Amino acid sequence: xxxxILLQKAILYDFIQKALIxxxxxxxxxxxxxxxxxxxxxxxxxxxxxxxxxxxxAISLFLGLPPLFVSIPLVIFAxxxxxxxxxxxxxxxxxxxxxxxxxxxxxxxxxxxxxxxxNIDIYSYLFGSILSISFEEIILTLIVSIISIILLILFLxxxxxxxxxxxxxxxxxxxxxxLNIIIGIIQSIxxxxxxxxxxxxxxxxxxxxxxxxxxxxxxxxxxxxxxxLILSVTSVITGIFLSFIFNLPTGATIVVINGIFFIISFxxxxxxxxx
Amino acid sequence: MxxxxxxxxxxIYQGYKILxxxxxxxxxxxxxxxxxxxxxxxxxxxxxxxxxxxINSGKISLTxxxxxxxxxxxFLNDPKFPANVKEIVKSGLLINKKFPKFYSRKDNDKxxxxxxxxxxxELENKIIGKLSGGEFxxxxxxxxxxxxxxxxxxxxxTTALDPVARDNFYNLIKDLNEKENLTILLVSHDIGSVGKYxxxxxxxxxxxxxxxxxxxxxxxxxxxxxxxxxxxxxxCQRHN
Numbered sequence: 280x281x282x283x284i285l286l287q288k289a290i291l292y293d294f295i296q297k298a299l300i301x302x303x304x305x306x307x308x309x310x311x312x313x314x315x316x317x318x319x320x321x322x323x324x325x326x327x328x329x330x331x332x333x334x335x336x337a338i339s340l341f342l343g344l345p346p347l348f349v350s351i352p353l354v355i356f357a358x359x360x361x362x363x364x365x366x367x368x369x370x371x372x373x374x375x376x377x378x379x380x381x382x383x384x385x386x387x388x389x390x391x392x393x394x395x396x397x398n399i400d401i402y403s404y405l406f407g408s409i410l411s412i413s414f415e416e417i418i419l420t421l422i423v424s425i426i427s428i429i430l431l432i433l434f435l436x437x438x439x440x441x442x443x444x445x446x447x448x449x450x451x452x453x454x455x456x457x458l459n460i461i462i463g464i465i466q467s468i469x470x471x472x473x474x475x476x477x478x479x480x481x482x483x484x485x486x487x488x489x490x491x492x493x494x495x496x497x498x499x500x501x502x503x504x505x506x507x508l509i510l511s512v513t514s515v516i517t518g519i520f521l522s523f524i525f526n527l528p529t530g531a532t533i534v535v536i537n538g539i540f541f542i543i544s545f546x547x548x549x550x551x552x553x554x
Numbered sequence: 555m556x557x558x559x560x561x562x563x564x565x566i567y568q569g570y571k572i573l574x575x576x577x578x579x580x581x582x583x584x585x586x587x588x589x590x591x592x593x594x595x596x597x598x599x600x601x602x603x604x605x606x607x608x609i610n611s612g613k614i615s616l617t618x619x620x621x622x623x624x625x626x627x628x629f630l631n632d633p634k635f636p637a638n639v640k641e642i643v644k645s646g647l648l649i650n651k652k653f654p655k656f657y658s659r660k661d662n663d664k665x666x667x668x669x670x671x672x673x674x675x676e677l678e679n680k681i682i683g684k685l686s687g688g689e690f691x692x693x694x695x696x697x698x699x700x701x702x703x704x705x706x707x708x709x710x711x712t713t714a715l716d717p718v719a720r721d722n723f724y725n726l727i728k729d730l731n732e733k734e735n736l737t738i739l740l741v742s743h744d745i746g747s748v749g750k751y752x753x754x755x756x757x758x759x760x761x762x763x764x765x766x767x768x769x770x771x772x773x774x775x776x777x778x779x780x781x782x783x784x785x786x787x788x789x790c791q792r793h794n
Binding site: 437444452498 | 619636637648657681
């Protein structure tokens with residue numbers, strides 16, 4: 280009963296409302312996108328890009344510029360760089376992620392150590408801080424999430440084919456290069472806008488966890504998408520409320536809930552196999 | 555009627571000449587077996603025709619855009635991929651669709667029809683990665699055929715099939731060619747089998763060694779010189 284009253288109270292807070300709106304949109308976009316990245320075995324790029332966003336935020340705070348607006352183009356650039364390194368040079372794809380990710384963190388750490396003044400700010404971006412979402416950041420999240428969701432739905436069937444069989448997709452007159460670029464851009468943008476909720480260190484979990492959890496129990500591709508969407512939105516909403524009630528860090532709470540979902544679905548899958 | 559013409563095709567990859575001065579013409583209703591040793595450029599030739607790889611010189615003119623393609627299983631080997639057979643086969647319809655590519659109810663009927671035609675209706679809800687080799691190849695064939703192609707490209711479709719499944723598959727392809735006049739280009743290393751099914755042979759070894767009917771191949775003195783008497787008739791399969 281007490282929890283119910285606390286929930287009622289929570290929903291009246293302005294910052295909880297903002298977090299719920301942004302969180303739900305980010306949850307939808309990241310899980311939709313995550314299905315394709317996970318199945319293409321490219322989900323770890325998200326982890327690398329999350330780390331890159333730590334550096335880009337440190338740079339923007341250092342220069343006194345709005346962090347999300349500065350980070351979006353820089354993270355898109357990093358995504359192109361990782362792909363190019365893996366495809367066109369003598370660097371393996373997974374190593375390319377490691378190179379760019381570690382280099383970015385190093386840059387971020389050096390900037391933070393030079394400027395001790397914004398340590399609190401950078402902490403809120405590293406681990407998420409729903410209290411500090413600004414009006415501009417909400418508008419930005421709304422716009423980019425809705426555009427991303429529309430694009431992902433419009434290209435859903437094309438993306439399915441590109442993910443399963445790139446050659447057959449090309450023969451089917453699907454422009455695989457453009458689609459891969461669109462995916463890279465959406466991925467970069469959603470990581471940047473998501474870090475205010477989940478934090479740069481944990482943002483990739485929103486892209487990776489729901490699809491992988493859904494994969495354990497899905498009977499077909501359509502059900503994988505639907506299950507991952509439900510799990511993603513549920514984890515974010517529950518995480519926001521639980522973190523408020525028990526005074527826990529929101530991002531970490533969301534990730535732990537996702538972890539619990541994964542463990543449950545993993546064992547459901549095992550039980551079904553035994554049957 | 556001409557459906558595909560290749561003139562002076564050259565492909566060089568990382569300094570190596572993969573295909574050299576390839577020219578041939580495919581008529582509607584042809585069933586051509588593209589054979590040759592490993593590294594002969596068979597898959598490269600198919601990929602070049604389909605626009606999947608760049609060519610260095612020459613001309614490829616395909617008079618239709620109604621194309622069916624079935625590639626080697628090796629490239630699609632992800633047992634964890636969660637799509638079921640219906641979803642995979644339905645994706646074969648995207649070639650005929652314009653943006654935004656959504657499926658209609660009629661498309662579900664088309665899936666049902668092609669699965670019934672190929673006698674794999676019972677597989678419709680199975681996960682693609684859980685199929686046997688023969689079932690998987692039939693599903694890929696259904697995906698290639700669902701868009702009603704005029705020309706079908708098959709790249710080593712019987713690799714990893716047991717002899718019975720392989721013969722069934724070849725008979726199915728032969729039927730499509732004979733009953734529906736579907737033009738077929740089949741890449742195969744299975745030199746001893748294709749002679750029983752295909753109409754023409756295109757023997758490739760980085761350059762075009764022979765192109766013509768199996769009977770012409772059988773009687774060609776040049777081919778006797780090239781292969782020796784035994785190999786020539788093992789390939790042509792005209793003396794069983």
